[in-house]
Amino acid sequence: MYAIGIDVGTTNCKVCLYRLAELQLIKKHSFITPKKSSEYGSDFDISGLWLGIVDGLSRVATAVSDPENIVTISVASVGEAGVLLDADDRVMGPVMTWYDTRTQPQLEHIVSRIGESRLYEITGIPAHSNYSLNKILWLIEHCEHQTPASWLCMAEYVAFRLSGVKRAEYSLASRTLAFDITQDCWSAEICSAVDIPIGLFSPLVAAGTPTGELLAELSEATGISRSAKISISGHDHMVGSVAVGITEEQQILNSTGTTEGLLVVLSKPAATERYYQSRVSNGHHVLREAYTLYASLPSAGYAIEWFSHLFNLKPADFTSMTRWLMNKGAAETPTDSFLIPHLRGSGPPKRTIYAKGLMYGVEDRTDPEAFLKAVFHGLCYELRHLLETYESLTGSRWPSLMVIGAACQNPYWLQLKATILNREIVACKIPEAVSRGAALLxxxxxxxxxxxxxxxxxxxxxxxxxxxxxxxxxxxxxQIYKQLYETKIHIENQMNRT
Incomplete structure (x- = not known):
């Protein structure tokens, strides 16, 4: 028998087929996550994304002689982003990326109705424009000719298109800013305060719980059995943690991709004032009785992508450059140059959409290789800052970090992480951890x-x-990074107030 795990990511989408006996990867289909340019930057091209997923299912099914034995399809995705549907299940307005900032006015409206500390007390997450509730309010305001009927996060929407059944999953629900983390339900208080019906959100199911079976027309199009069970596996970072066995509070996961974050498993939410002040996020785990402490740094793989575009590098050129740096021993050579990588705002503990990137230490001799070193140094300093925040809040110290995702293909970055964080780094080099976790769940x-x-x-x-x-x-x-970080954030906050 076989299982399919789908990972809907910011940069790429993957459809992976596994043999269930040992969860062996049989076939992977990957495609660039389609986007549309807009005046705000870019939106997900939901039609193109759906067609890519159907094509991917068809392609991986041909890898086995008995596709009727594909028994499950489960979907993981980025958090925050989603689709607003009307009563006829038509998509309302654009499908915004999770990092879209056009919704700042909607966030200010929410905060004026409820208050930041009360929002954190209910949801366990700090007020921020990324979250789904802001997107919902923006879409309602800008699609006045349509009446909203349902909101589905990205993985939930894909599962709906596969099965015809609308359900919400707990780990994704806890990234909406409309979920009560302590009561394990949609928040009537928040919905009432912002004048949206609580029925906009679907009934909740645990990660991996079947929501239905594959629709007949999709079975015919893909060759996969009509009886294949469809499910939502949840928020990608949490799903990836299951794939590598991060299930206890003594462990910490560094999940890397377009962003990178730190994830710790909790037995209950930690939505206290100290956690609120540090702007770290509580969430539901994909494991039903567990919770997470999770914080994301908006630019990790994205900073590398930005650097590659800046110097017009092809992937092979970038790989060659990092290999050259590693061979040169540059992963053990400190310099005073670094990038504070706030290219899409900053993450905790000073989380703000108004933060900008800052390059320090540029000289007339700075060449692309030195610039790249500065990018990687800055990414590692930023991760260290977040790790120290976690350890200060929890009173724990993690001597070892497990890493999954894109960074595991880059020994230079991994060695820098180890040295700058002064911890052991364990790189988990299993292919497609998120898809694997989705298939497992x-x-x-x-x-x-x-x-x-x-x-x-x-x-x-x-x-x-x-x-x-x-x-x-x-x-x-x-002596340099932390001082510049604090000064930069202070200046940006002052400018935003004027």
Missing amino acids: GARGAGFEPGDVSLPAESLERYQPDAKSAERFDIVYQ
């Missing part, structure tokens, strides 16, 4: 328990900090 939810899904030792690569270099990086971090 979907299979279990449908009653199919895979065999041994523990990670093989050869999939884990360990990086240790260089002690001497760590001391020198620490000086730059403490």
Whole structure:
């Protein structure tokens, strides 16, 4: 038997077919997440995305001689982004990316009705324009000729198109700003305060729970059995954590992609004043009785993409450049140059959409290789700042971080993480962790328990900090990076108030 895991990402979408016995990846189809240019930047092209997923299902199904034995399809996606539908299930307005900032006026309206601290107390997440509720209010305001009937986050929408059944999943619900994290339900208080019907949100199901079966027309188009169970596996970072076994509070995951974040498993939400002041997010885990502490840095892989475009580098050129830096020993060579990578605003503990990137240490001799070093140094300093925030809040210290995602293909970045964070880095080199987690959750939810899904030792690569270099990086971090960070954020906040 087989299971399919779908990962709807910011940059790429992946449709992956696994043999259930040992959760072995049989076939992967990947395509660039289609977007449309707009006056605000870009929106998801939801029609193109859907066609890409159907095509991907068809392609992976041909990899096996018995596609009727594909028993589950489960979908993970980015958080915050979603689709507003009218009573006839027509898409209302644009499908905004999760990082879209046009909704700042809607956030200000929400805060004026409820208050930031009360919002955090209810939802466990800090007020921010990224969250779904802001997008819903913007769409209602700008689509006056249509009456909204339902909101579905991205994975929920794809699952709806596959099965015809609308359901919401807990980990995605907890990224909407309309979910009560302590009561485990949609917040009547928030919906009432902003004048939207609570019925806009679908009934909640646990990650991996079947919501229906594959529609007949899709079975015919893809060759996959009509009886295949469809489910929502949830928020991509949480889904990826399941794939690599991050299930206990003693562990911490660094999930990397377009963004990168730190995820810790909690037994209950931590929506106290101290956590609120640091702007870290509580959420529901995809594991039903667990919660998460999660914070995202908006630019990680995106900063690398930005650098590549800036210098017009092809992927092979970029790979060659990082390999050259690694061979040169540059991963252990501190410099005073770095980028504060606030290209799409800043993450915790000073989270704001008004933050801008800042390059420090540029000289007349700065070449593309030195510039790239500065980008990577800055990404690692930013991650260290977030890690220290976590440890200050929780009282824990994590001597080792597990890494999944794009960074695992870049030994230079991994060695820098180890040295600048002064921790062991364990790179989990399993392909497509999010799709794997989605397939695992979907299979279990449908009653199919895979065999041994523990990670093989050869999939884990360990990086240790260089002690001497760590001391020198620490000086730059403490004496320059943190000082410039605080000054920059202060100036930006002052400018925003004027």
